[in-house]
Structures are given as structure tokens and as C-alpha cells.
Amino acid sequence: KAGVTQTPRYLIKTRGQQVTLSCSPISGHRSVSWYQQTPGQGLQFLFEYFSETQRNKGNFPGRFSGRQFSNSRSEMNVSTLELGDSALYLCASSGTGLGVVETQYFGPGTRLLVL
Amino acid sequence: AQSVTQPDIHITVSEGASLELRCNYSYGATPYLFWYVQSPGQGLQLLLKYFSGDTLVQGIKGFEAEFKRSQSSFNLRKPSVHWSDAAEYFCAVGVRGNQFYFGTGTSLTVIP
Numbered sequence: 001k002a003g004v005t006q007t008p009r010y011l012i013k014t015r016g017q018q019v020t021l022s023c024s025p026i027s028g029h030r031s032v033s034w035y036q037q038t039p040g041q042g043l044q045f046l047f048e049y050f051s052e053t054q055r056n057k058g059n060f061p062g063r064f065s066g067r068q069f070s071n072s073r074s075e076m077n078v079s080t081l082e083l084g085d086s087a088l089y090l091c092a093s094s095g096t097g098l099g100v101v102e103t104q105y106f107g108p109g110t111r112l113l114v115l
Numbered sequence: 116a117q118s119v120t121q122p123d124i125h126i127t128v129s130e131g132a133s134l135e136l137r138c139n140y141s142y143g144a145t146p147y148l149f150w151y152v153q154s155p156g157q158g159l160q161l162l163l164k165y166f167s168g169d170t171l172v173q174g175i176k177g178f179e180a181e182f183k184r185s186q187s188s189f190n191l192r193k194p195s196v197h198w199s200d201a202a203e204y205f206c207a208v209g210v211r212g213n214q215f216y217f218g219t220g221t222s223l224t225v226i227p
Contacts, residue, residue, distance in 0.1 A: 101147035101209035
């Protein structure tokens with residue numbers, strides 16, 4: 001099975017712009033989660049989607065949003081970019097999405113640099 | 116509140132030596148525990164996981180971890196380290212809603 005794929009892998013934006021990142025989960029997986037990784041804050045949970053619905057959300061401002069499509073693919077959007085949004089954004093997928101906790105499989109990430 | 120602590124920011128070991136990476140968690144319910152490894156510029160690869168049952172779990176690449184409820188720990192071990200094991204290691208606890216809390220990571224350097 002192909003793993004989790006994320007596009008693009010690298011992105012450079014300027015402050016005030018917006019950006020959309022894409023994630024394709026492992027085939028058959030229905031839950032997609034997003035994480036932000038920075039040297040200062042480490043890995044932080046952004047949100048989780050299942051069946052096109054956001055089920056869980058971390059402590060991030062409303063500038064961070066996401067969605068999930070009927071084929072389980074997911075996108076996350078960051079509006080009005082700030083310098084502090086520079087990070088590695090990781091997507092993870094898990095199986096049925098029905099378990100209390102399921103193993104998450106991570107993609108390679110999208111490296112976002114905000115200038 | 117749930118949290119994960121990895122006390123060692125950086126560890127250096129000689130190739131062929133044994134390794135133990137420490138992880139302590141704080142969570143009120145049954146913990147679902149994971150160890151992931153991350154190479155530079157890459158995503159996270161699952162090494163092993165603990166959901167229930169046998170407290171000693173085996174993973175890939177010769178790694179194992181032991182869950183000790185009394186100590187709230189889930190330490191990762193490997194009897195003989197290889198140069199290719201140099202990477203960043205993350206311990207995580209999964210909570211209801213499929214939300215994972217990660218430790219700050221331990222960077223492993225392997226010297227020949």
C-alpha cells in the first residue's frame with residue numbers, strides 16, 4: 001500500500017498570504033489528522049477529520065482551518081500567514097476512525113517558510 | 116491534563132552499545148503509547164505501540180519498549196545500536212478522539 005502523501009513538499013510564502021496544503025491518506029483510511037512541528041513548540045495537534053467532519057481541534061487560532069473530502073483526502077488552509085507559521089506540517093492517517101485511539105501513520109510533511 | 120516528558124534532549128552512544136530512551140507520560144485513563152522515529156527532513160515512522168496486554172512490546176529495527184504503569188513510563192530500548200539509528204525519537208500518548216500528545220523528542224547521535 002502506498003503511504004500517506006503530502007503536497008507540496010516545500011513552500012515559500014510571504015506574510016499576509018494564505019496557503020493550502022494537501023494530504024492523501026493511506027488507501028482505506030478514513031481519519032486524517034494534522035500536526036505542526038516547530039523547533040520551539042515541538043509537535044502540536046491541529047485538528048482531526050473523519051467522514052468529512054472535524055471531530056477534534058487543537059489550540060490554534062481560526063486562521064488554521066481544514067476540510068476533508070468524500071475520498072478521505074484532506075486539505076488544510078492557513079490564512080493571513082505570520083512568520084511564526086513557518087513549520088513542518090505533518091499529516092497522519094489512521095484506519096477506520098472508529099477506535100478510541102488508532103495508530104497514526106505519518107506523511108513526509110510540507111515544509112512551509114514564511115518570509 | 117495529558118502530557119509526555121522525554122527528559123533527555125540529546126544522547127550520544129557508541130555503535131554497538133545499548134540504548135535506552137526515557138519517556139514518562141501523564142494521563143488519567145488507560146494510555147495508548149507510541150514511539151516514532153524521525154530522520155532529518157522526514158515524517159515520523161512508527162517504531163512500536165502499546166495498547167494493552169504484554170507490557171514488553173517489540174517493534175521494528177530491533178527496538179523494544181516496556182510499559183510500567185507504576186512509574187508512568189514507556190522507555191525505549193535497543194541492545195546494540197547501529198549508525199543508521201541516528202535520528203530524533205518521539206514518544207507519544209494517544210487520547211480519546213485520536214489526538215496524540217508528543218514529547219519534545221530525544222536526538223540520538225551514534226559515534227563509530
